[in-house]
Amino acid sequence: xxxxxxxxxxxxxxxxxxxxxxxxxxxxxxxxxxxxxxxxxxxxxxxxxxxxxxxxxxxxxxxxxxxxxxxxxxxxxxxxxxxxxxxxxxxxxxxxxxxxxxxxxxxxxxxxxxxxxxxxxxxxxxxxxxxxxxxxxxxxxxxxxxxxxxxxxxxxxxxxxxxxxxxxxxxxxxxxxxxxxxxxxxxxxxxxxxxxxxxxxxxxxxxxxxxxxxxxxxxxxxxxxxxxxxxxxxxxxxxxxxxxxxxxxxxxxxxxxxxxxxxxxxxxxxxxxxxxxxxxxxxxxxxxxxxxxxxxxxxxxxxxxxxxxxxxxxxxxxxxxxxxxxxxxx
Amino acid sequence: xxxxxxxxxxxxxxxxxxxxxxxxxxxxxxxxxxxxxxxxxxxxxxxxxxxxxxxxxxxxxxxxxxxxxxxxxxxxxxxxxxxxxxxxxxxxxxxxxxxxxxxxxxxxxxxxxxxxxxxxxxxxxxxxxxxxxxxxxxxxxxxxxxxxxxxxxxxxxxxxxxxxxxxxxxxxxxxxxxxxxxxxxxxxxxxxxxxxxxxxxxxxxxxxxxxxxxxxxxxxxxxxxxxxxxxxxxxxxxxxxxxxxxxxxxxxxxxxxxxxxxxxxxxxxxxxxxxxxxxxxxxxxxxxxxxxxxxxxxxxxxxxxxxxxxxxxxxxxxxxxxxxxxxxxxxxxxxxxxxxxxxxxxxxxxxxxxxxx
Numbered sequence: 001x002x003x004x005x006x007x008x009x010x011x012x013x014x015x016x017x018x019x020x021x022x023x024x025x026x027x028x029x030x031x032x033x034x035x036x037x038x039x040x041x042x043x044x045x046x047x048x049x050x051x052x053x054x055x056x057x058x059x060x061x062x063x064x065x066x067x068x069x070x071x072x073x074x075x076x077x078x079x080x081x082x083x084x085x086x087x088x089x090x091x092x093x094x095x096x097x098x099x100x101x102x103x104x105x106x107x108x109x110x111x112x113x114x115x116x117x118x119x120x121x122x123x124x125x126x127x128x129x130x131x132x133x134x135x136x137x138x139x140x141x142x143x144x145x146x147x148x149x150x151x152x153x154x155x156x157x158x159x160x161x162x163x164x165x166x167x168x169x170x171x172x173x174x175x176x177x178x179x180x181x182x183x184x185x186x187x188x189x190x191x192x193x194x195x196x197x198x199x200x201x202x203x204x205x206x207x208x209x210x211x212x213x214x215x216x217x218x219x220x221x222x223x224x225x226x227x228x229x230x231x232x233x234x235x236x237x238x239x240x241x242x243x244x245x246x247x248x249x250x251x252x253x254x255x256x257x258x259x260x261x262x263x264x265x266x267x268x269x270x271x272x273x274x275x276x277x278x279x280x281x282x283x284x285x286x287x288x289x290x291x292x293x294x295x296x297x298x299x300x301x302x303x304x305x306x307x308x309x310x311x312x313x314x315x316x317x318x319x320x321x322x323x324x325x326x327x328x329x330x
Numbered sequence: 331x332x333x334x335x336x337x338x339x340x341x342x343x344x345x346x347x348x349x350x351x352x353x354x355x356x357x358x359x360x361x362x363x364x365x366x367x368x369x370x371x372x373x374x375x376x377x378x379x380x381x382x383x384x385x386x387x388x389x390x391x392x393x394x395x396x397x398x399x400x401x402x403x404x405x406x407x408x409x410x411x412x413x414x415x416x417x418x419x420x421x422x423x424x425x426x427x428x429x430x431x432x433x434x435x436x437x438x439x440x441x442x443x444x445x446x447x448x449x450x451x452x453x454x455x456x457x458x459x460x461x462x463x464x465x466x467x468x469x470x471x472x473x474x475x476x477x478x479x480x481x482x483x484x485x486x487x488x489x490x491x492x493x494x495x496x497x498x499x500x501x502x503x504x505x506x507x508x509x510x511x512x513x514x515x516x517x518x519x520x521x522x523x524x525x526x527x528x529x530x531x532x533x534x535x536x537x538x539x540x541x542x543x544x545x546x547x548x549x550x551x552x553x554x555x556x557x558x559x560x561x562x563x564x565x566x567x568x569x570x571x572x573x574x575x576x577x578x579x580x581x582x583x584x585x586x587x588x589x590x591x592x593x594x595x596x597x598x599x600x601x602x603x604x605x606x607x608x609x610x611x612x613x614x615x616x617x618x619x620x621x622x623x624x625x626x627x628x629x630x631x632x633x634x635x636x637x638x639x640x641x642x643x644x645x646x647x648x649x650x651x652x653x654x655x656x657x658x659x660x661x662x663x664x665x666x667x668x669x670x671x672x673x674x675x676x677x678x679x680x681x682x683x684x685x686x687x
C-alpha cells in the first residue's frame with residue numbers, strides 16, 4: 001500500500017455557543033493517491049465540516065482539534081502564504097452550487113486563467129490556453145466560445161463542468177467534492193459522475209466525495225465512510241458497505257430507500273426519530289436513541305472501532321465477540 | 331377527539347359523480363410566462379412552462395408526476411391549485427368546472443390542498459403549530475375552540491404529540507416535523523385531493539421514509555387522492571398508481587407506474603430510468619444515457635421537444651410534434667407521445683418498436 005496522501009487523526013470541530021455545537025467529534029481518515037472515498041451522511045452529520053477543515057475553510061471561531069496531514073504537510077500549522085499555495089495546487093474543492101462558487105462579474109475563462117497565473121506564475125495567454133484545454137477536457141461544447149461566458153449564462157450542468165475545470169486548473173493531487181451533483185437533474189448528475197470518475201482515473205487523483213445519496217456513493221467510490229452525528233460509524237470498501245454493512249444506521253439507511261420496496265403499497269422500513277441535536281450529545285453511541293438493537297452498553301461509552309471484514313470497520317457494540325449478557329452488565 | 335373528524339368528514343356524500351368519474355380532469359392546460367411582442371406582434375422569449383397538458387386523477391389513486399427542472403411539473407401543480415391562473419385549459423373537479431357557479435374557488439380550495447417542498451418557507455414563523463393548523467378551518471367558519479381541537483387531533487394523527495408540539499413555533503421543529511405540520515394543515519379542511527409538490531425532497535433519507543409511510547397511512551385513513559410530484563423516480567415508483575412523465579411543458583408518457591417504470595416506451599423515460607445511480611458496485615453505469623442539460627423552456631425546439639437529445643431522432647421528429655398517442659396497454663391505459671409508437675408516423679423506428687413482444 002502506498003503512502004497516505006490524506007491522513008486525518010482525531011479531528012474535532014466545535015463551534016462556540018451558546019450552546020457550543022460539536023459538529024465533528026473525532027474523525028480519522030486516510031486516503032491513498034488514486035483512491036475515491038465517499039463520505040456518506042445526512043444533513044448535520046459533519047461531512048461538509050470535515051471537508052472544509054481539510055481545506056482550512058472554517059471560520060476562525062471554530063475550535064479545531066486533532067491532526068490533519070495532507071501530502072506530508074501539517075495543514076493546521078500552515079501560514080497564510082503556504083496555505084494559499086496549498087489550496088489549488090495540492091488540494092482543490094468543488095461545491096454543490098457552482099452558481100454561487102463562481103464570481104458573477106468575471107467570465108469563467110478569466111477566472112480559470114487567473115488561478116493558473118496566480119499559482120504557477122504563468123503568463124495570461126498561457127492561463128487562457130490552459131483554461132481552453134480544461135474546457136475541452138471536461139467536454140463543454142464549443143469550448144472556445146464558452147470561455148467568455150459568465151456563470152449566469154451557463155446551465156447547471158455546464159457550470160458544474162466549469163467548476164471542475166477550475167478545480168483541476170493547478171493540477172491538484174486531492175480533489176474534495178461537496179455534494180457536487182445534488183443540485184443537478186438526474187440525467188445531468190450521471191454525466192457529471194462519469195466525468196469525475198474518468199478524470200480521477202486519468203489524473204490519478206485522490207477524491208473525497210461528500211454525498212447523502214447511497215446510489216451516488218455506489219457509483220463513484222472505492223471506499224465508503226458513513227458519518228452520523230460527527231463521527232464515522234462505518235468504513236469499508238464500497239462493495240462491503242453496500243452488501244454487508246454492519247452498523248444498524250447503515251442498515252437502516254439502505255432499508256429505508258424507496259427503491260428497496262418492491263411491493264407498492266407496502267411500507268418502508270424507516271429509521272424512527274430524527275438525527276440528534278449536536279449541541280446536546282449524550283455520551284455513548286449517538287445512534288442509540290434511534291437504534292432498534294440498542295442495549296445498555298451503547299449508552300455507557302463510545303463504541304470502539306471493531307473489525308467486520310478486511311478493511312471494513314464499524315463502531316457498534318454488537319460486533320464485540322463477548323456474549324451479549326456481559327455487555328448489558330457493563 | 332377523533333370523533334370530530336369522523337362526524338364532519340364523511341366522504342361518501344361528497345362524492346358526486348361516483349367512482350368512475352375522475353376526481354380531477356384537466357384538458358389543454360397552458361401557461362406561458364413573460365415574453366415580448368416583436369414588431370410583427372409575435373410574442374418571443376416566452377417561457378412555455380406548461381404547453382397543453384391533459385391529465386386525469388381517479389378517485390383514491392395517486393398520480394405521480396416526474397420530470398427534470400423546467401419541465402413544468404410544479405407549474406402544473408400551481409395551476410391545478412389555482413395559485414396562478416392558466417392561460418387556457420379547463421379544470422374539472424368531480425365533474426364541476428373549477429371557478430364556475432357550481433364550484434367556486436373558495437369551495438374548490440376546501441377540496442384541494444397542497445404541500446410544498448420548503449417546509450420552513452411554507453409556514454408562518456409567527457404562528458404556533460396549533461394556530462397554523464387551526465387557521466384554515468377558522469377562516470372557513472369553524473369556531474375557534476373547535477378549530478384548535480381539530481388541530482390537536484390532526485397533530486396526533488401525523489405523529490406529533492399535541493401536548494409537546496402544539497405550542498411550538500416552526501423554528502423549534504426539525505425539517506421532518508415541520509413537513510408533518512404542513513401535512514396536518516393541508517388536511518385540516520378535510521380535502522379530497524392533496525397535491526404534494528416535492529414534499530419529501532428536502533428531507534433526509536431516513537426521515538423521508540417516515541413521511542412517505544405517513545402519507546400512505548393518511549391516504550388510507552381519510553380516503554384521499556394524491557397528486558405526487560417528485561424528481562426522484564424511486565419515490566414516485568413507491569407512491570404512485572399511475573405516472574405521468576413530463577418534458578419541457580408536455581406530457582410525454584402516461585400510464586400505470588409498474589408498466590412505465592419497467593417497460594418505458596418513450597426514449598426520454600428510458601433515459602431518465604437509466605440515469606438513476608446503480609445500487610450495484612459491480613455493475614456501475616458506464617455510459618451516460620443523455621448528453622447535455624435539458625433545453626431551456628424559452629422557445630423550445632420545434633417538433634418533438636426531445637428530438638435534440640434523442641438518439642432515435644429522425645427527420646419527422648423535428649418536423650411534426652407527436653401527440654399523446656392511442657392506448658398501448660392491454661388493460662390499463664398507457665399512452666406515449668413518440669413517433670416511434672405510431673406506425674403511421676413515418677419514423678423509421680416505428681415498425682421495429684411496434685414489433686416488440
